[in-house]
Amino acid sequence: MLFFRNDYGAGAHPAVLEALCRTNMELTAGYGTDHYCRKAAETVRTLCRSPQADVHFLMGGTQANKTALGAFLRPYEAVVAAASGHICVHEAGSIEQDGHKILHLPSPDGKLTPELLREALAGPFNEHTVIPRLTYISNTTELGTVYRREELTALQAACRELGLLLYCDGARLGSAMDAGGTTLADYGETCDAFTIGGTKNGLLFGEALVIPNPALQPGFRNCMKQQGAMLAKGRLLGVQYAAALEDGLYGRLAAHENRMAERLAAGLAALEIPLLVPAESNQIFPILPDGAVEALEKEAEFEIERRIDPSHTCIRFVTAWHTEEADVDALLAALKQAMKQV
């Protein structure tokens, strides 16, 4: 079976795995207080040009989002997010579990804009309502769309104007940076906090949470522990992030998956298959006749995104660091065949 289901179906990139094997028998302090984590955090700070930032390594995306937002907000403060945001629909209500409402903003492409924020903040908000306090964006979004530098800057300005913190869920930040031409420094400059996703870009697991805003830093390790988000052998995260970030591997993997996605998108265009939103990163959302979907399921693994109309379905293809050109070509061939059968 061809695998285009997601970008976390395999283990770690061999170089990351090798680093884990190489350091396996070292005896270090626990809970991320070891020298690997310290060094990886220093690397992150340097790459983000945020010497004052706190850097924490967590195990997964839901955990990182939940721990961060739970730590940053007072009980009555709310989050503003696109309705398609991961925290809105794929994290089982974890933000609400910690007490915070999310205001869902409609956004066809999964992105927020200053206009959407201003509209949402028009209110009224008062002592009978939640108080919006943090804007959640994901880059890339859940629809594969991408924020660029100027969009981040504009969101930052709008957030400041509206009294909001800006938080970026970077589960797929590698792909977003490659696709949108941003660097880690751009996030260090525009976000109050953000994650650099490892799970979906070559690590066994891991999300690095960067907190440039000093006001959000105190007590965070206690919150991590309380949330069950402090890995005993924390150095596993430091070792992996060091392997991924120190020589640029992280960027190369993201670039590769984006190139594979571009090849796939070109092939879809040639087949005149429409997309839900324009292809920008490593997630692509073609709309197919139901018969073609059914036929394709015999050849490839992918996710069903949603029903479009009584006879068409939007599906999702994801390319990964280990996707090969031959995989893409084989998928396109299978797709061509599937389309014929309709």
Place this chain on the structure above:
Amino acid sequence: MLFFRNDYGAGAHPAVLEALCRTNMELTAGYGTDHYCRKAAETVRTLCRSPQADVHFLMGGTQANKTALGAFLRPYEAVVAAASGHICVHEAGSIEQDGHKILHLPSPDGKLTPELLREALAGPFNEHTVIPRLTYISNTTELGTVYRREELTALQAACRELGLLLYCDGARLGSAMDAGGTTLADYGETCDAFTIGGTKNGLLFGEALVIPNPALQPGFRNCMKQQGAMLAKGRLLGVQYAAALEDGLYGRLAAHENRMAERLAAGLAALEIPLLVPAESNQIFPILPDGAVEALEKEAEFEIERRIDPSHTCIRFVTAWHTEEADVDALLAALKQAMKQV
């Protein structure tokens, strides 16, 4: 100033206050275990034709909603409500504070229908999402619209089909029953739990929570206490509910406020003032030119509901058990005058 701001601006109906004064120096057990509460609960059970129901007396609407939903739901279970629902926008995120997401359904008239529920439950819901478990309706709604018997029955059927509990916030249940021709027995038969609002219908304060569904009953008093929702001198609630329910006062006050609202609505129609939604109960939402709103604010107290367009605003008039015909006529006269000035 004419007072049409809300239906909780005055204290208690004289008969209710008199009952409090009459019993003031009695010495009774605390926390609602006294004979007044027992008797009032029995009256509620009889009126609701729910001999098996548990009846609890709480102090306010937000408290009742929060305590009930917090007690009824498991951590990952969610609430389905109209986006205009009180718990969605006027209770400062109290349902989320206790860990539960609310799925907001768009509804121009503030009411839910089986179709809206089925659409919302179409999903997908799975182990990565919250699981909708309880439908929250308010009767009357926040827009003054009213559910009738057959609508409640249809909602009950849809909820059973979809695995949902049905909860009715009856902060204005008196007005709803008068306007929609329902009786307490209708709620006892169709709802898993519901409140009979006292605060907005002649009591100093109080919401009676009725729980006909036996599966939702165990442990509720502990939840009340934990939520700070158990009044030390609990009998104050029993005494008030007895005074309001035993001789039909509750229904008479609601009928009066609805009659006053009808008089007001007729006057608005004569003035050709459009309404946001048709007037059905004691809340009326006229749309006025901004100049008229400004002029009227000198004569009357009312709430601003929302801006309609650059020159028009929707406001809210509420009639209460103490509203007099002369008040309504004076408001209409002031309104006629205000409209002239535009």
Place this chain on the structure above:
Amino acid sequence: MLFFRNDYGAGAHPAVLEALCRTNMELTAGYGTDHYCRKAAETVRTLCRSPQADVHFLMGGTQANKTALGAFLRPYEAVVAAASGHICVHEAGSIEQDGHKILHLPSPDGKLTPELLREALAGPFNEHTVIPRLTYISNTTELGTVYRREELTALQAACRELGLLLYCDGARLGSAMDAGGTTLADYGETCDAFTIGGTKNGLLFGEALVIPNPALQPGFRNCMKQQGAMLAKGRLLGVQYAAALEDGLYGRLAAHENRMAERLAAGLAALEIPLLVPAESNQIFPILPDGAVEALEKEAEFEIERRIDPSHTCIRFVTAWHTEEADVDALLAALKQAMKQV
């Protein structure tokens, strides 16, 4: 039956009730934004000599404690309290429900001391533990013991030294002030926040929460609303507190109940009945042979505190603002009789 069960068995003092009746038909703004609440808050500030304090009126003690501590603490911060503290054993886990651990300190008389605090804070506390942040005391304590001015000052100093906030649950603050010679100004000067209990000292219900520490003030009204702790007809609280505080009624009622308790304590001493702790305020804890307890239950209502040994039980007598000398004398006579039957 003689009533010595508690100090919240009756309604309100006639003067308080009269104020409610007199203002009953006034139409005011809701949720405590009315002029009665503003005036009562101003009176509280003046009496506490805390012009900068925020004053909020809540409905009950559990609610006030829960709302305050939930608002003041970050998720991993903990409360330090005597193991007999009301929040430890009589509030159904409401502080934990909002996420905060309480460290229970053993204290035979229900009071905390700087030594107990220092010992408790010796730790270790680190990122794997909760961080103690707030000292909870109750005055009078649950055992009727009383903090005096110098004890409050010493606790304040210890709290500052240890990085703790000082919070006083004043459900019986009237009795405490009368018994210990403190004034509201003493609490305004030593506590970061405290309550002035109304429910147990002549009001229908109500706890005034005073927050002298400006750092704890922002967002509190949102927290109140979210907790369901904002009374719609909020003025009911303002009216009652005005009636109780403006002419000294609050102090007179407390003095009366303490005098009645002294009379009772003297009688107990004459009967050579031992006490669990020395009598200081309006709660008295005699230790009786089980047979005497059983006999007395036919004549008087009181609470069982705890079993002392296989044949003795500690019970609790509480005097109230409405307790009369004749009641005390009748109780002592009944007690004398009950002791004879053993």
Place this chain on the structure above:
Amino acid sequence: MLFFRNDYGAGAHPAVLEALCRTNMELTAGYGTDHYCRKAAETVRTLCRSPQADVHFLMGGTQANKTALGAFLRPYEAVVAAASGHICVHEAGSIEQDGHKILHLPSPDGKLTPELLREALAGPFNEHTVIPRLTYISNTTELGTVYRREELTALQAACRELGLLLYCDGARLGSAMDAGGTTLADYGETCDAFTIGGTKNGLLFGEALVIPNPALQPGFRNCMKQQGAMLAKGRLLGVQYAAALEDGLYGRLAAHENRMAERLAAGLAALEIPLLVPAESNQIFPILPDGAVEALEKEAEFEIERRIDPSHTCIRFVTAWHTEEADVDALLAALKQAMKQV
């Protein structure tokens, strides 16, 4: 430096790591729905002789405890635990964060007994208190003591009698089984839920949560996801547990660490160094003169447990699956030297 700080200082046992490397490039379904997790769960069920048990793989101990107890308890239900329990003092208040009070029972050896439970449950518990619902034990305990089969059976009987669930935190279950002669089947038979710890017995990370009690099973995966406790590449846990459990490696590693601990305990006895509690498993708590502690810190890593008196300190030595006889002997030699310097 000799490493006796803990049993999670190294990575994974080579056989476990090899399994991860071998399967690294396989493409599987996520979130623990893959065939490795299914097979490992089946192995666990077989070893526990609990064919009806649900088995979930989580990332760490705090996370497992928090997710399990949060899922099992209603809001007002409380946990009973030894005061030294991991959830009481080392998990940053994570159980309270999810709303549940823990009743701390004093226990010098860290173990609970039916007598302690009965005493704790003597109450009073009522609608003003939390309701104890779950007994938390850890095996081995935080003091290295061990429950044996008959103790588990007795606790189970006491729990049933008292209406309590029995939960065993098996972070060091391997060591406990080896030391106490129990098998996984014993836990399957006596516990409502328990964990089989991987992190401290040869895995990179992981806790297997076994839930034999069917009443506790529904909705658990939603709770996991909501808590951020569902690993994207869930198969990493299945692969590791398969490697550890299928051929008995898990037991051999535990046996080895216990043998090393016995060697160490024998050496301590020979040096006439007293222990805080008798050595039973892989954690040993010697009491040393402060001077000896200081001297030893130059040679070995270990934890400080607590101060015993002004001149003595209790420290903790932990042996691990990778501890060698030579390490133990070197530690004993260093200790002998350190004792001389006092």
